[in-house]
Amino acid sequence: xKSVSRASLLALxxxxxxxxxxxxxxxSALDAVxxxxxxxxxVEANEMLADPALEARARTLSAQFRCLVCxxxxxxxxxxxxxxxxRVLIREQVNAGxxxxxxxxxxxxxxxxxxxxxxxxxxxxxxxxxxPFLVLAAGAAxxxxxRRRRGSDALEAPLSEAERARLENLRAE
Amino acid sequence: MIAExxxxxxxxxxxxxxxxxxxxxxxxxxxxxxxxxLTRPLMLAMSSFVVxxxxxxxxxxxxxxxxxxxxxxxxxSTVPLLFKVTGVWGNHEGSMLLWALILAIxxxxxxxxxxxxxxxxxxxxxSIQGVIAAAFLAFIxxxxxxxxxLDPAPAEGQDLNPVLQDIGLAIHPxxxxxxxxxxxxxxxxxxxxxxxxxxxASFARFVRPWTLTAWSFLTIGIAMGSYWAxxxxxxxxxxxxxxxxxxxxxxxxxxxxxxxxxxxxxKRDALKVWTVLLAILTFSLSLLGTFLVRSGVLTxxxxxxxxPARGIFILAILAFFIGGALTLFAFRAGDLKPGGLFAPIxxxxxxxxxxxxxxSAAASVxxxxxxxxxxxALTFEKISVGAPFFNATVxxxxxxxxxxxxxxxxxxxxxxxxxxxxxxxxxxxxxxxxVAVALRIEHGGPVLAxxxxxxxxxxxxxxxxxxxxxxxxxxxxxxxxxxRLAFSRALGVPRQAYGSALAHAGLGLTVIGIAATAWHAxxxxxxxxxxxxxVGGYTLTLTSLSPRQGPNYRETVANFSIAEAGVPRGxxxxxxxxxxVRGTPTTQVGLMTTGFSQIYASLGESEPNGRxxxxxxxxxxxLFIWLGAVVMALxxxxxxxxxxxxxxxxxxxxxxAAAPPxxxxx
Numbered sequence: 081x082k083s084v085s086r087a088s089l090l091a092l093x094x095x096x097x098x099x100x101x102x103x104x105x106x107x108s109a110l111d112a113v114x115x116x117x118x119x120x121x122x123v124e125a126n127e128m129l130a131d132p133a134l135e136a137r138a139r140t141l142s143a144q145f146r147c148l149v150c151x152x153x154x155x156x157x158x159x160x161x162x163x164x165x166x167r168v169l170i171r172e173q174v175n176a177g178x179x180x181x182x183x184x185x186x187x188x189x190x191x192x193x194x195x196x197x198x199x200x201x202x203x204x205x206x207x208x209x210x211x212p213f214l215v216l217a218a219g220a221a222x223x224x225x226x227r228r229r230r231g232s233d234a235l236e237a238p239l240s241e242a243e244r245a246r247l248e249n250l251r252a253e
Numbered sequence: 254m255i256a257e258x259x260x261x262x263x264x265x266x267x268x269x270x271x272x273x274x275x276x277x278x279x280x281x282x283x284x285x286x287x288x289x290x291l292t293r294p295l296m297l298a299m300s301s302f303v304v305x306x307x308x309x310x311x312x313x314x315x316x317x318x319x320x321x322x323x324x325x326x327x328x329x330s331t332v333p334l335l336f337k338v339t340g341v342w343g344n345h346e347g348s349m350l351l352w353a354l355i356l357a358i359x360x361x362x363x364x365x366x367x368x369x370x371x372x373x374x375x376x377x378x379x380s381i382q383g384v385i386a387a388a389f390l391a392f393i394x395x396x397x398x399x400x401x402x403l404d405p406a407p408a409e410g411q412d413l414n415p416v417l418q419d420i421g422l423a424i425h426p427x428x429x430x431x432x433x434x435x436x437x438x439x440x441x442x443x444x445x446x447x448x449x450x451x452x453x454a455s456f457a458r459f460v461r462p463w464t465l466t467a468w469s470f471l472t473i474g475i476a477m478g479s480y481w482a483x484x485x486x487x488x489x490x491x492x493x494x495x496x497x498x499x500x501x502x503x504x505x506x507x508x509x510x511x512x513x514x515x516x517x518x519x520k521r522d523a524l525k526v527w528t529v530l531l532a533i534l535t536f537s538l539s540l541l542g543t544f545l546v547r548s549g550v551l552t553x554x555x556x557x558x559x560x561p562a563r564g565i566f567i568l569a570i571l572a573f574f575i576g577g578a579l580t581l582f583a584f585r586a587g588d589l590k591p592g593g594l595f596a597p598i599x600x601x602x603x604x605x606x607x608x609x610x611x612x613s614a615a616a617s618v619x620x621x622x623x624x625x626x627x628x629x630a631l632t633f634e635k636i637s638v639g640a641p642f643f644n645a646t647v648x649x650x651x652x653x654x655x656x657x658x659x660x661x662x663x664x665x666x667x668x669x670x671x672x673x674x675x676x677x678x679x680x681x682x683x684x685x686x687x688v689a690v691a692l693r694i695e696h697g698g699p700v701l702a703x704x705x706x707x708x709x710x711x712x713x714x715x716x717x718x719x720x721x722x723x724x725x726x727x728x729x730x731x732x733x734x735x736x737r738l739a740f741s742r743a744l745g746v747p748r749q750a751y752g753s754a755l756a757h758a759g760l761g762l763t764v765i766g767i768a769a770t771a772w773h774a775x776x777x778x779x780x781x782x783x784x785x786x787x788v789g790g791y792t793l794t795l796t797s798l799s800p801r802q803g804p805n806y807r808e809t810v811a812n813f814s815i816a817e818a819g820v821p822r823g824x825x826x827x828x829x830x831x832x833x834v835r836g837t838p839t840t841q842v843g844l845m846t847t848g849f850s851q852i853y854a855s856l857g858e859s860e861p862n863g864r865x866x867x868x869x870x871x872x873x874x875x876l877f878i879w880l881g882a883v884v885m886a887l888x889x890x891x892x893x894x895x896x897x898x899x900x901x902x903x904x905x906x907x908x909x910a911a912a913p914p915x916x917x918x919x
């Protein structure tokens with residue numbers, strides 16, 4: 081290992097320094113612009129509850145329900161009339177002291193599973209939830225299989241003309 | 254007259270495309286070079302007619318010829334000239350013609366730049382592109398003719414959909430289509446190569462520039478659509494997992510996999526079967542995207558068409574191309590000989606992992622998008638598959654990919670040294686972790702946010718490390734004496750390597766931008782003129798609220814002055830606009846950019862007492878999301894400009910000479 085010389089150590093150190101400098105720069109830039117955490121959505125001011133804790137619950141809840149007339153938008157994001165009505169409805173229920181589960185059950189009873197942006201795991205949806213991971217597993221299995229097959233091939237594969245020629249050259253040297 | 258010329262040109266283009274599609278029948282079996290050579294002029298003629306047709310339709314819009322039905326439905330004499338032109342594709346008929354136009358342009362480019370390809374392969378590729386063109390031109394002529402006349406002609410048009418009267422959305426479809434349709438070239442090559450039974454490294458060399466071009470355009474196109482949603486919808490969301498967005502994300506994921514697998518095929522002659530399949534799948538997903546959007550199966554802002562005849566026609570096109578290509582693949586894939594061997598820990602191995610995860614992610618998006626449709630068709634049960642599903646399935650697949658990326662990038666071909674790669678990346682990884690921990694302590698938030706930011710940083714630093722280690726391999730001196738040597742070494746690193754490092758760094762930027770959304774600040778409130786509100790360290794004062802008249806709309810304009818700790822920083826205005834012809838309201842948000850962050854102000858509903866609903870946001874580093882995409886596309890372009898890659902698109906070079914073994918050593 082002659083190559084691990086002083087020169088390469090120097091090079092490595094210079095590299096490290098420049099990377100550190102850049103990171104600190106980026107980090108300080110990141111640090112400067114980031115205020116403390118707050119979520120961001122599209123509810124109207126006049127709908128919001130006075131109590132911040134209840135309002136936060138209402139926000140979290142309404143992000144889970146679909147605006148039924150929109151394309152995959154939650155009622156919290158949507159500007160549609162119906163979304164507004166549902167936001168108000170959820171806040172009324174939150175104010176009335178209903179639990180999250182009760183409000184959820186209420187909305188499902190009223191609009192069906194369709195209102196949930198995150199479909200529940202059931203007989204009708206297990207393929208949906210497992211599908212992506214089945215694809216991944218199938219892909220991985222196929223790769224493993226292909227490797228095993230190739231592995232045995234490789235042992236038997238004779239050298240090609242070009243490889244033989246190169247081998248001869250190497251031997252001659 | 255103009256419209257008739259346009260329609261006639263369209264018919265001629267269809268005729269040419271049919272001839273092109275039928276041409277292999279004329280020369281199959283024999284080596285009739287003259288017949289084969291005909292495909293090139295046929296393709297150029299077809300392309301010219303499509304261009305003429307598109308130009309005629311544009312002319313109808315520019316002069317506001319309301320006797321043409323699509324012009325009357327989608328334009329108005331008061332619309333600014335820019336939106337008269339972009340109105341051409343702001344509707345179903347015109348956007349299909351744009352699709353055909355871009356297909357024709359790619360066809361012409363293949364005709365011109367593919368001269369050096371083996372004659373038979375070139376003819377086949379052109380012919381297959383002719384088949385695709387014929388299908389889409391027939392679709393336009395028979396179900397979506399943009400040149401239909403109205404009698405009597407209305408005196409005035411019904412205006413362009415106000416949502417589309419925006420520069421962002423005006424250029425978003427052409428970019429997106431350049432991506433979608435660009436993948437047709439890879440598809441045509443794959444099918445032609447399967448017919449030829451000849452698939453080797455040269456296939457990858459022919460296909461890669463086209464794939465990279467399409468991918469770069471698609472990347473920018475998606476980013477453009479996302480930025481548009483961000484500033485139009487009034488609350489600053491940038492991705493909704495809307496089925497139409499998913500339709501563009503699927504070919505992007507598959508195309509990204511394709512860009513990487515062609516690399517393996519080109520350099521190492523491995524992954525051949527998979528690359529050919531992926532080329533077919535990528536364009537199939539583009540077609541599927543077109544089908545989903547155009548057929549009206551999904552109804553959203555983007556879907557202008559809801560005509561069942563069209564839906565069935567596109568479904569037939571879809572079945573023909575996907576089914577046909579996959580059948581051909583099934584019959585011919587067995588003939589392919591496996592290529593270069595590699596150890597699991599190697600550049601190839603890493604790229605296989607990349608392909609596995611990207612393909613699985615594309616499959617998740619596909620499943621999530623189609624599942625509700627299938628379930629409803631089979632059981633009449635209606636469910637929604639929204640953001641929570643995609644976040645729970647796609648993100649776990651992509652996160653390990655991002656984490657593994659810098660390692661894969663610094664592994665050698667054939668047999669890599671993971672320990673060595675880790676040592677090289679130690680600094681980058683350490684710093685990324687440090688920043689993640691610091692962010693967590695400093696700003697809190699969900700654990701995923703600082704982790705995401707750290708991951709993004711790791712991607713950027715990893716790319717830099719990769720370039721640095723290539724420019725200064727161990728033993729190279731970095732002193733004053735050898736500064737010139739180091740510089741020339743850095744210049745010697747192939748542009749393709751710079752391109753890929755740049756693209757990966759761009760991805761890192763996007764990841765940081767997305768992670769930073771967790772630290773957005775928000776103030777939703779009611780304001781009267783003179784009121785001030787705080788958001789993310791800034792104070793916004795509503796200075797005025799006044800009506801204004803535009804060319805084809807009325808609006809209420811709110812002016813805000815922005816101050817930071819009492820120091821004035823600037824002004825923004827935000828408007829609530831009503832387009833007079835259609836009576837549709839839209840919001841124009843006020844944006845102030847500081848560095849890569851933005852202050853975002855949008856107007857809500859007005860109250861009777863003179864107060865107005867206002868949404869104010871502080872969006873730290875939000876521009877990274879789209880800037881990252883632009884950097885990714887630039888990386889693609891840089892890689893395209895690599896001279897070695899240009900040799901791969903052989904300019905008058907026979908195929909055998911096109912793949913010097915020296916390139917494989919890289």
